[in-house]
Amino acid sequence: MDKSEKFVSTVASFVGLVAKVLPDDVVAKLAELRAAEEVPMAKAVYDCMFENMNLAVKLSRPLCQDTGVIQYFLRVGTHFPLIDELEPLLLKATEIATEKAPLRHNAVETFKEKNTGTNTGKKVPYIEYELVPNSDKLEADVYMAGGGCSLPGRAAVLMPSAGYEGIAKFVADTLVEFGVNACPPLVVGVGVGTCVASSAKLAKRASLRKVGSRNPDPLVARMEEDLENALNGIAIGPQGLSGSASVLCVNIENMARHPSALGVGVAFGCWAHRRGTIVFDADMNYTVLSHKEAAL
Numbered sequence: 001m002d003k004s005e006k007f008v009s010t011v012a013s014f015v016g017l018v019a020k021v022l023p024d025d026v027v028a029k030l031a032e033l034r035a036a037e038e039v040p041m042a043k044a045v046y047d048c049m050f051e052n053m054n055l056a057v058k059l060s061r062p063l064c065q066d067t068g069v070i071q072y073f074l075r076v077g078t079h080f081p082l083i084d085e086l087e088p089l090l091l092k093a094t095e096i097a098t099e100k101a102p103l104r105h106n107a108v109e110t111f112k113e114k115n116t117g118t119n120t121g122k123k124v125p126y127i128e129y130e131l132v133p134n135s136d137k138l139e140a141d142v143y144m145a146g147g148g149c150s151l152p153g154r155a156a157v158l159m160p161s162a163g164y165e166g167i168a169k170f171v172a173d174t175l176v177e178f179g180v181n182a183c184p185p186l187v188v189g190v191g192v193g194t195c196v197a198s199s200a201k202l203a204k205r206a207s208l209r210k211v212g213s214r215n216p217d218p219l220v221a222r223m224e225e226d227l228e229n230a231l232n233g234i235a236i237g238p239q240g241l242s243g244s245a246s247v248l249c250v251n252i253e254n255m256a257r258h259p260s261a262l263g264v265g266v267a268f269g270c271w272a273h274r275r276g277t278i279v280f281d282a283d284m285n286y287t288v289l290s291h292k293e294a295a296l
């Protein structure tokens with residue numbers, strides 16, 4: 001097997017794993033919420049989620065019928081041997097995973113409104129690159145963007161006078177209005193910047209950060225904590241049927257902004273937050289960071 005084949009086959013298997021097994025941090029948080037829950041209906045829903053997770057592993061099937069649009073967020077070393085071929089290789093890996101896992105066909109060509117049947121299409125799988133100078137490694141986040149959890153995503157540019165209270169209101173209003181579509185408890189990624197595009201991208205990045213992590217800036221971390229407490233106070237509960245919590249986490253990513261604009265984006269992930277992180281070295285040996293004891 002040459003390097004390209006080894007890479008494609010490993011990524012295809014990893015995508016299959018991500019469809020069937022939630023990352024360790026998400027499972028740990030769900031277990032914590034389940035243990036703390038006192039509302040009988042919510043307890044029953046958490047029990048059902050854990051039974052679902054166990055059956056997905058036992059039967060080797062995706063843990064939700066909506067296996068989403070496949071998205072790759074890459075931190076790629078400028079000396080990584082396959083840097084020039086990543087797009088076709090990830091496309092191939094996605095096609096193989098679609099057949100082998102199997103994954104639902106979720107790539108509909110817009111305007112033609114035709115499902116490609118392969119989970120690939122124009123700019124799908126979605127790929128975002130971040131270059132890492134002087135490195136020959138690749139670190140990739142794989143994410144399955146389901147329809148339900150993509151639906152509530154929003155971004156806007158607020159008047160600067162809206163302030164950080166305006167950001168909090170925007171996030172809370174979005175969650176209250178659309179959050180139940182996304183199968184709570186939710187991962188809430190918030191981006192703060194200047195324009196709609198940069199804020200939405202930061203929100204997505206925030207939603208991919210580990211559950212339980214905090215932004216290193218204490219001011220941002222404080223807003224993460226405050227928003228988390230406020231949103232949990234709404235008590236949407238698992239699957240929106242009421243309960244003690246609404247969210248798995250609130251993660252915020254920020255950047256400097258134009259003084260006259262306050263951009264905010266919010267991206268949601270559902271309880272079945274299928275995110276995985278894998279690292280390749282220059283020989284295509286891999287380490288899975290998101291799932292302990294993962295064998296591909």
Ligand code: SF4
Nearest residue numbers: 064146148182183270
């Ligand atoms: S929101 Fe998540 S758990 Fe709910 S149907 Fe969509 S992918 Fe599945």
